[in-house]
Amino acid sequence: MYVYNEIETLPREKLRKLQDERLRSMVAYVYERVPFYRDTFGRAGLKPDDIRSVEDLPKLPFTRKQDLKEHYPFGLLAVPREQTVRIHASSGTTGKATVVCYTRNDLDIFSEVMARSLVTAGARPGMLLHNAYGYGLFTGGLGVHYGGERLGMTVVPVSGGMTQRQITLILDFKPEVICCTPSYAQTLGEEFKKLGVSPDEISLKYALLGAEPWTEAIRADVDEKLGIRSTNIYGLSEIIGPGVSQECVEARSGSHVWEDHFYPEIVDPDSGEPLPDGKEGVLVFTHLTREAMPLLRYWTSDITYLTHEPCECGRTHVRMGPIRGRSDDMLIVRGVNLYPTQVEEVLKRIPDVVPHYQVIVTREGTLDEVEVKVELAETVFQQVSGEMLTDEVLEANEQLRALRRKIQHELRGNLGLNMKITLMAPGTVPRSEGGKLRRSVDMRKL
Ligand code: ADP
Ligand code: ZN
Secondary structure, eight states: OOOSSGGGGOOHHHHHHHHHHHHHHHHHHHHHHOHHHHHHHHHTTOOGGGOOSGGGGGGSOOBOHHHHHHTTTTTTOSSOGGGOOEEEEOOOSSSSOOEEEEOHHHHHHHHHHHHHHHHHTTOOTTOEEEEOSOOSSSHHHHHHHHHHHHHTOEEEOOOSOOHHHHHHHHHHHOOSEEEEOHHHHHHHHHHHHHTTOOGGGSOOOEEEEESSOOOHHHHHHHHHHHTOEEEEEEEETTTTEEEEEEEOTTTOSSEEEOTTTEEEEEEOTTTOOBOOTTOOEEEEEEESSOSSSOOSSEEEEEEEOEEOSOOTTOOOSOEEOOOOEEGGGOEEETTEEEOHHHHHHHHHTOTTEEEEEEEEEEEETTEEEEEEEEEEOHHHHHHHTSSOOOHHHHHHOHHHHHHHHHHHHHHHHHHSOOOEEEEEOTTOSOOOSSSOOOOEEEGGGO
16 A cells, blocks of 8 residues: 555554654643643643643643634744744634744645645645645645645646636646645536536546535535546644545545644534544544644534544544534524535435535524525426526426425425525536635525
């Protein structure tokens, strides 16, 4: 088997020993250098010596996004700002951006975990990498870029957007690997289809897709349209950026967390208590090696589970499931919790619609209403209408009425909510233009 770094297959006892050693140094490091952590320890009645092993982590309080905001921009640095060589910020999907800083050594780790992630996804030195993650403050572009260079790939720094140019570059340069958001991979797939370029004429083989939640429905869509084997890449700026975990192309069943650098826990969203393997909860990370802005027990708000089951690829690092959503993405509708990815999973089983959808929540008086806009498959659309999907067409057509009832029934059966279904013509639900796509709109909050 080919791995970038032998550490990916380190036996778990050795990995644990390494994590414990690193954690002890890290705790001493932040206690000495970061007033915020000295206070945190003080308030919890703890001394650095009380944390001897990752098993002691639950004694420590969580660090939250709010703590980063309160110390905006440089208040949590463990080194003088002058010793940092780069600044990134979260894309600000939920509120004000959070700022993160890197020392030279932090950037070295970033490139290393990205290089591992690329190999894990199928990339090899010498391959061409089309990097369609946004360059700039967002960690995606530069993070993937330096990882690709580190691995010895030829990196094309396209960044996001300008879809026609992306298509031309892919056709001309013939990259084997692409990095972008899953929704943007869908956009590219559709464009190729429109141009009459078939999947076997597209040079791409592997895709690292991340930065937003996605499910097997979208995987099937992009794999088919682009002729690739896509894998999930996960990360967040507070921890390092993309390359915190990566799904292996062999199993495509959960993403290996590079836990020699980032120690993961899953905790109950309400009580904060640790949860066992397989149980869904909030993902929490502790830095083991960061220099500029190390965080202990950082509460990501991302919902997933962990599994320590051995993986067929031979890597020993723990796997995390797909992200169901962020806890702040969760819609509470008439007392029922709803993530857009749950809708996506149900729609996947309905052959007459495609995985382009939007979930819209409104409030009429005191009652919450959910509308799901979902696109018809091209074939069905041609049969029933061809040109326009007017209200008259929708109402008059028995096939469409039945389809709507079926979707409604499936959603109610699986998610316990009655939703209004609006069937849309192909291409009419908003697409990604390069960045993260929000598939839900909560009008109650506007
Ligand atoms: P922002 O929080 O402003 O979006 P980031 O660029 O740091 O800023 O984004 C990190 C977040 O993006 C993660 O916390 C997670 O919610 C989401 N994310 C990243 N990768 C994935 C992925 N593979 N699947 C689902 N969500 C992801
Ligand atoms: Zn694996």
